[in-house]
Amino acid sequence: MKNIKIFTAFILVLFGANVIAASSNVKLESANTDISDYDSLKRGAKHFMNYCSGCHSIELMRYNRIGQDLGMSEDEVVSDLLYAGSKPGEKMKSAISTSASTKWFGGTPPDLSLTSRSRGVDWIYSYLKGFYPDAKRTFGVNNHVLANASMPDVLWSLRQSKSAEAFDQDVRDITNFLDYVGEPAKLVRVDLGIKVMLFLAVLLVLSYLLKKEYWKDVKYGKWKAK
Ligand code: HEC
Numbered sequence: 323m324k325n326i327k328i329f330t331a332f333i334l335v336l337f338g339a340n341v342i343a344a345s346s347n348v349k350l351e352s353a354n355t356d357i358s359d360y361d362s363l364k365r366g367a368k369h370f371m372n373y374c375s376g377c378h379s380i381e382l383m384r385y386n387r388i389g390q391d392l393g394m395s396e397d398e399v400v401s402d403l404l405y406a407g408s409k410p411g412e413k414m415k416s417a418i419s420t421s422a423s424t425k426w427f428g429g430t431p432p433d434l435s436l437t438s439r440s441r442g443v444d445w446i447y448s449y450l451k452g453f454y455p456d457a458k459r460t461f462g463v464n465n466h467v468l469a470n471a472s473m474p475d476v477l478w479s480l481r482q483s484k485s486a487e488a489f490d491q492d493v494r495d496i497t498n499f500l501d502y503v504g505e506p507a508k509l510v511r512v513d514l515g516i517k518v519m520l521f522l523a524v525l526l527v528l529s530y531l532l533k534k535e536y537w538k539d540v541k542y543g544k545w546k547a548k
Contacts, residue, residue: 348448348466350467352444352447353444355494355498358509358513359498360392362494362499364394366496366498366502369495369499373477373480374434374476375405376417377473378431379415383414384412385409386399389403389410391502391509418431427472427473435503436504437500438501446497447494449465453466461475477492477493
């Protein structure tokens with residue numbers, strides 16, 4: 323009984339913590355990303371290089387690691403990911419210098435290696451879609467998710483050029499890519515997890531049959547401890 327009480331208290335604390343964590347005043351859109359969709363990850367990587375890497379680094383990643391993980395050929399890595407002059411084995415640095423970024427944004431744009439872990443994919447997705455015009459801000463835009471963000475609406479031209487669904491898919495791809503970057507092992511972990519669960523399910527059936535076999539000769543009621 324005591325154990326049940328402790329367990330219930332534990333669950334309540336867990337849920338309570340969740341409610342507090344989620345109680346931000348903006349409602350986040352669901353990113354609906356799928357880490358096992360390699361085409362989406364590749365598109366996301368390409369978009370990241372085109373639209374984000376000018377300002378943001380991903381210091382914990384090297385170009386050739388991404389190529390390996392996503393099954394890209396060496397040519398694809400060079401044409402889709404690399405800046406002219408950089409090498410496949412290098413870390414993903416941003417193109418902007420610290421002095422220039424301090425001048426324009428009042429600080430260095432944060433490294434995005436672990437942002438999917440700290441903020442979550444729904445946050446990133448909603449943030450990228452959350453820009454709205456605001457004449458009071460330096461770049462003429464503000465953000466619903468991160469109030470007074472000093473980042474310009476960099477996907478503006480992309481949004482103008484296509485349908486709302488196609489644009490959502492682009493943002494989803496970039497978010498998916500950042501999710502992968504936050505934990506590259508997730509590609510293997512999720513796949514392995516499903517296999518392990520299947521294995522355990524089969525093992526459960528076998529162990530149950532074995533247990534029945536062992537106990538079938540035991541007559542209940544007649545057995546006495548010596
Ligand atoms: C022109 C430079 C610039 C470009 C290009 C840019 N950003 Fe930013 N970004 C910033 C700055 C500056 C901040 C800091 C905003 C703040 O905290 O006020 C920021 C903040 C962010 C954050 C919030 C990080 C956090 O945890 O607070 C995310 C996520 C982000 N950017 C993603 C992106 C993505 C994805 C792209 C490409 C689609 C991109 N950015 C392109 C300058 C840029």
